[in-house]
Amino acid sequence: MRGDAAARLAAVQHIGEDRDAAAVWQAEVDRLDAVEQGLCFGRLDLNDGRRVYLGRLGLFRVEDDEPLLVDWRAPAAQAFYTATAAAPQGVRRRRRITTKGRTVVALNDELLAPDAAGDDSLVGEAALLAAVTADRTGRLRDIVTTLQAEQDRIIRDEYRGALVVQGGPGTGKTAVALHRAAYLLYRHQHLRARGVLVVGPSQIFLDYIGQVLPGLGENSVVTATIADLCPRFGVSRVDPPETAELKGRASMADRLAAAVRSRVRMPGEPVDVEFEQQVLRLDPRTCRRAVHRARQTGLPHNQARLVFQREIVDVLAQRLADRMEAVVLTDTGEAIDGGSPDGRLGEADLRALAAAGVVIGQDDGPRNLLDETDKAALRNALLADADVQVALDELWPPLSPERVVSDLLDVQADWSVADIPLLDEAAALIGQSEDVVTFGHVIVDEAQELSEMDWRMVMRRCPARSMTIVGDLAQTGNPAGTASWERVLRPHLDDRWRLARLTVNYRTPAEIMAATADLLAAHHPGMRPPQSVRSTGHTPWRVRTTHADLPNVIAQLSRTHTDGQLAIIAPAPHIDLLAATSCLTVPPELTDSIVLLTPDQAKGLEFDSVLIIDPATVLTSPLGHNDLYVAMTRATHRLGVVHLGPPPPELAAMRELESCSASDTPRTW
Numbered sequence: 001m002r003g004d005a006a007a008r009l010a011a012v013q014h015i016g017e018d019r020d021a022a023a024v025w026q027a028e029v030d031r032l033d034a035v036e037q038g039l040c041f042g043r044l045d046l047n048d049g050r051r052v053y054l055g056r057l058g059l060f061r062v063e064d065d066e067p068l069l070v071d072w073r074a075p076a077a078q079a080f081y082t083a084t085a086a087a088p089q090g091v092r093r094r095r096r097i098t099t100k101g102r103t104v105v106a107l108n109d110e111l112l113a114p115d116a117a118g119d120d121s122l123v124g125e126a127a128l129l130a131a132v133t134a135d136r137t138g139r140l141r142d143i144v145t146t147l148q149a150e151q152d153r154i155i156r157d158e159y160r161g162a163l164v165v166q167g168g169p170g171t172g173k174t175a176v177a178l179h180r181a182a183y184l185l186y187r188h189q190h191l192r193a194r195g196v197l198v199v200g201p202s203q204i205f206l207d208y209i210g211q212v213l214p215g216l217g218e219n220s221v222v223t224a225t226i227a228d229l230c231p232r233f234g235v236s237r238v239d240p241p242e243t244a245e246l247k248g249r250a251s252m253a254d255r256l257a258a259a260v261r262s263r264v265r266m267p268g269e270p271v272d273v274e275f276e277q278q279v280l281r282l283d284p285r286t287c288r289r290a291v292h293r294a295r296q297t298g299l300p301h302n303q304a305r306l307v308f309q310r311e312i313v314d315v316l317a318q319r320l321a322d323r324m325e326a327v328v329l330t331d332t333g334e335a336i337d338g339g340s341p342d343g344r345l346g347e348a349d350l351r352a353l354a355a356a357g358v359v360i361g362q363d364d365g366p367r368n369l370l371d372e373t374d375k376a377a378l379r380n381a382l383l384a385d386a387d388v389q390v391a392l393d394e395l396w397p398p399l400s401p402e403r404v405v406s407d408l409l410d411v412q413a414d415w416s417v418a419d420i421p422l423l424d425e426a427a428a429l430i431g432q433s434e435d436v437v438t439f440g441h442v443i444v445d446e447a448q449e450l451s452e453m454d455w456r457m458v459m460r461r462c463p464a465r466s467m468t469i470v471g472d473l474a475q476t477g478n479p480a481g482t483a484s485w486e487r488v489l490r491p492h493l494d495d496r497w498r499l500a501r502l503t504v505n506y507r508t509p510a511e512i513m514a515a516t517a518d519l520l521a522a523h524h525p526g527m528r529p530p531q532s533v534r535s536t537g538h539t540p541w542r543v544r545t546t547h548a549d550l551p552n553v554i555a556q557l558s559r560t561h562t563d564g565q566l567a568i569i570a571p572a573p574h575i576d577l578l579a580a581t582s583c584l585t586v587p588p589e590l591t592d593s594i595v596l597l598t599p600d601q602a603k604g605l606e607f608d609s610v611l612i613i614d615p616a617t618v619l620t621s622p623l624g625h626n627d628l629y630v631a632m633t634r635a636t637h638r639l640g641v642v643h644l645g646p647p648p649p650e651l652a653a654m655r656e657l658e659s660c661s662a663s664d665t666p667r668t669w
């Protein structure tokens, strides 16, 4: 297949004309290259003697179409993820095949005979534990070989409507959401044309997840942050949390709608419109009627403006026609001031016109001097006239999103992330949404961070409302984010959404989850933490230091950390100093062996070890307890906390180190 795709690509490139075809074959070459790692990863031995090999994509023998490899998303592959000894689904043996390049390096067999029945909760435990304990690389890996049954159910859930997945840290929400994207594209081919969008909290996060879908052979999914959804507005400013919270409220949509509406003027007095040295008078009633008719169309502001203009110009054209018809000439060339007030000609006028040789109709009775073509010409002349346009624009001005938002907020065009959904809303209200791209299915990750205004923007990208929404209400860091799925989703989906839960923590070991227990209990008393799949024997610790000594302590802890990737998570005020004193990259480079980031940037990521700096400052932000919970749950192995002064009460129960001197550090890391 690869050879064939490469040959076809070379052929179209050789001709050099058909760029679309070249792009299609290039994408196919990339897709086939990307699935190279672990192409075949499993085998099912069925009770009836058949063997089914599982792969990242399906392969068929050329001669007879016999399946060689079943795509993991095909129904025939599902038993690989869901069969248990108690419910073997016709499977006798499940084999996991680990390859390095094209060499098989490990086989892992599970017999599903009823007498082998053991703990049914984890499928392929050995392979799973090997996957979750492996060193982190700064990039999320796919979990196609070790998906668990509760995850598989979510991935294969029906595609219509909205599915919300609530799960604590490390339960695989991100991984599951991405596998679901691949699954939906495979099962619902029409989605390839309509597109699938994944919305994530930051570019760092999008880089972190960027290899998962290509590794599953899917290159067509679009990933974006909230700000990326409206690329024409650049972000150059950060709002204080309280401002961001206000801007995120749904009531901002009403304020924007009112602001746009208020730009239409309803004059109390007649308005004079100049046209070719004449003054035409518009009375307030005419204006009101035109506004009413324009609004009745339900069109956005700028489009409704054209209806308004047509209404007004119709009236002006009629006035003009009346005036012209009121002045007709006798056969001697003298003006007669005839015509009825409704602009029609009386008998005397018609006789006078006939005498003047003007033929104005065949039938008897009064009729207009100007026909429809003349009136259309008049209307066009009025619309094209600069003075008339000025008068019309005074009544119903054309608007831009920037102007609406900057007038409402009294700011210049210097936008923050929280302004983007407001600009997008304004663009929708005024009808400047031509660059809005819509998708057949939208996946929102870290969905708890979206404000009510963000949701409105996302919904505009998903007219079919087919969505997968994954998040954790205990991790909301954005003050404008959500504490209730019901609250943010009902206005858009009514009750057309369903909730699934993930309950097992694959990332964070039991020791670290135990260290977060007081924090979670204090701030989310009703919430149960997810169950860790493993313990590591590494007890999290805390150590006290001073401001002055902080850089030394960090340098020492960084030097003595040798086991995998270390993340130093510090509140924003410490970042610059720490970056300078420890020579760390800002913004962070996720594949470095030591990564320095804020709790906000750490959202959704994971590392082998995590060092949290100054938790008391983290706790001072409006939802600081959630930020601290996020920071504490990023590690797959080890967690240390460096506090300045006494520890926050939520962390007081953690084991305290006397110091982090050289003699202590072997114990720490």
Ligand SMILES: Nc1ncnc2c1ncn2[C@@H]1O[C@H](COP(=O)(O)OP(=O)(O)OP(=O)(O)O)[C@@H](O)[C@H]1O
Pocket (backbone or CB within 6 Å): 128, 131, 132, 141, 142, 143, 146, 147, 148, 151, 167, 168, 169, 170, 171, 172, 173, 174, 175, 176, 472, 475, 506, 507, 603, 604, 605, 606, 633
């Ligand atoms: N079935 C699985 N097999 C192997 N690894 C898994 C499995 N499920 C999850 N993991 C791993 O657990 C880690 C956490 O997964 P993920 O980041 O998707 O969790 P999350 O619920 O989005 O976490 P958070 O909310 O804390 O950001 C990842 O390394 C992921 O690969």
